[in-house]
Amino acid sequence: MKIDRDYTLATLARLVQINSINPTLAPGAPGEAEIAAFIAGSLRACGLTAEILEPVPGRTSVLGRLAGTGGGRSLMLNAHCDTVDVPGMAEPFSGAIREGKLYGRGSYDMKGSLAACMAAAKALKDSGAALRGDLLVAAVADEEYGSLGTSDMITNVRVDGAIVTEPTALEVCLAHKGYLWIEVEVTGRAAHGSKFQFGIDANMKMGQFLARLSELERDLRARPAHPLVGPPSLHAAMLNGGSGLSTYAASCTLQIERRTVPGETGEQATAEIQAIVDALAAVDPDFHATVRTFFVRDPFEVPADARVVQAVDRAIAKVRGVAPAHIGDTPWMDAALLQAAGVETVVCGAGGAGAHADVEWVDVESVVQLAEILAEAALDYCG
Numbered sequence: 001m002k003i004d005r006d007y008t009l010a011t012l013a014r015l016v017q018i019n020s021i022n023p024t025l026a027p028g029a030p031g032e033a034e035i036a037a038f039i040a041g042s043l044r045a046c047g048l049t050a051e052i053l054e055p056v057p058g059r060t061s062v063l064g065r066l067a068g069t070g071g072g073r074s075l076m077l078n079a080h081c082d083t084v085d086v087p088g089m090a091e092p093f094s095g096a097i098r099e100g101k102l103y104g105r106g107s108y109d110m111k112g113s114l115a116a117c118m119a120a121a122k123a124l125k126d127s128g129a130a131l132r133g134d135l136l137v138a139a140v141a142d143e144e145y146g147s148l149g150t151s152d153m154i155t156n157v158r159v160d161g162a163i164v165t166e167p168t169a170l171e172v173c174l175a176h177k178g179y180l181w182i183e184v185e186v187t188g189r190a191a192h193g194s195k196f197q198f199g200i201d202a203n204m205k206m207g208q209f210l211a212r213l214s215e216l217e218r219d220l221r222a223r224p225a226h227p228l229v230g231p232p233s234l235h236a237a238m239l240n241g242g243s244g245l246s247t248y249a250a251s252c253t254l255q256i257e258r259r260t261v262p263g264e265t266g267e268q269a270t271a272e273i274q275a276i277v278d279a280l281a282a283v284d285p286d287f288h289a290t291v292r293t294f295f296v297r298d299p300f301e302v303p304a305d306a307r308v309v310q311a312v313d314r315a316i317a318k319v320r321g322v323a324p325a326h327i328g329d330t331p332w333m334d335a336a337l338l339q340a341a342g343v344e345t346v347v348c349g350a351g352g353a354g355a356h357a358d359v360e361w362v363d364v365e366s367v368v369q370l371a372e373i374l375a376e377a378a379l380d381y382c383g
């Protein structure tokens with residue numbers, strides 16, 4: 001499958017040059033409207049149809065479609081088009097290439113892969129190959145915060161398989177971790193700082209909880225590791241207690257992040273925290289605390305023999321001449337949402353470094369190779 005290299009590199013440079021910082025992470029940032037207009041225009045010029053989806057004003061995704069002849073499996077190539085903020089970056093929007101690396105915010109996470117998705121669709125259109133199933137290019141908004149784009153898309157679009165193209169250096173990622181945000185609020189009793197007989201110190205009580213939580217934290221990491229993503233973990237991310245120096249603290253609040261592995265549920269992870277609270281309350285009548293899980297993202301895992309995995313494996317072997325490694329990764333991705341919606345999903349993307357860091361770059365050759373891999377995988381999967 002012949003990839004249009006000039007189109008791929010010009011598209012990648014333009015994508016990086018358009019500021020698409022997520023405005024929920026950086027208030028006042030432009031969001032995805034401008035980059036979505038560019039993507040939709042570029043896909044249409046390549047001969048695809050392109051639909052703009054905007055579940056929230058300014059939070060724009062694009063769904064490009066190369067219609068199949070009918071009767072085949074449909075495949076979504078998924079890439080997010082938002083980025084994190086750019087403070088500290090010397091050249092956030094340059095798109096300059098030096099020694100095979102293209103620099104700028106989002107080049108690696110993940111406009112390189114987005115350019116490859118677009119170039120793969122163009123290659124299939126240019127080749128005149130007749131796919132039976134539809135090929136979809138989903139350039140989604142807001143992956144870096146709340147995944148508005150993919151969440152909205154899976155309610156509106158029926159698709160059989162998906163390749164989420166978060167960067168994997170052209171290896172094949174079959175699993176990632178999930179996470180929960182859990183709030184524990186310990187309540188004490190406010191009193192004048194001199195009146196120890198009346199006060200119950202919520203911060204001291206939280207100390208008891210934290211000691212137990214740290215035992216749980218060690219226990220989690222000692223559990224049998226998931227073969228691809230390792231053991232579960234947690235950290236005491238944010239702590240806030242007390243209202244003044246001469247007042248017994250009436251309340252202390254802790255926000256915990258718990259990272260889950262495939263096979264664990266949010267209910268189990270919450271129950272482990274609740275068990276600590278219950279054990280402390282059983283021996284101390286002055287220990288009062290509530291546990292509230294306020295955000296859950298499930299882990300992701302796909303079997304190695306899933307059709308979409310096999311299609312990507314075969315495409316990589318054909319393009320690169322070597323079988324890919326099957327890997328896992330720790331950060332959460334949109335893959336979990338697609339898989340949970342009944343879409344068989346795998347993760348495979350470009351190579352590079354510097355996601356969310358001051359210097360970010362993508363390996364240009366890996367972008368061109370990824371485009372060819374995605375086109376071959378679509379031929380295989382969509383029939």
Ligand SMILES: [Zn+2]
Pocket residue numbers: 080109110143166
């Ligand atoms: Zn990403």
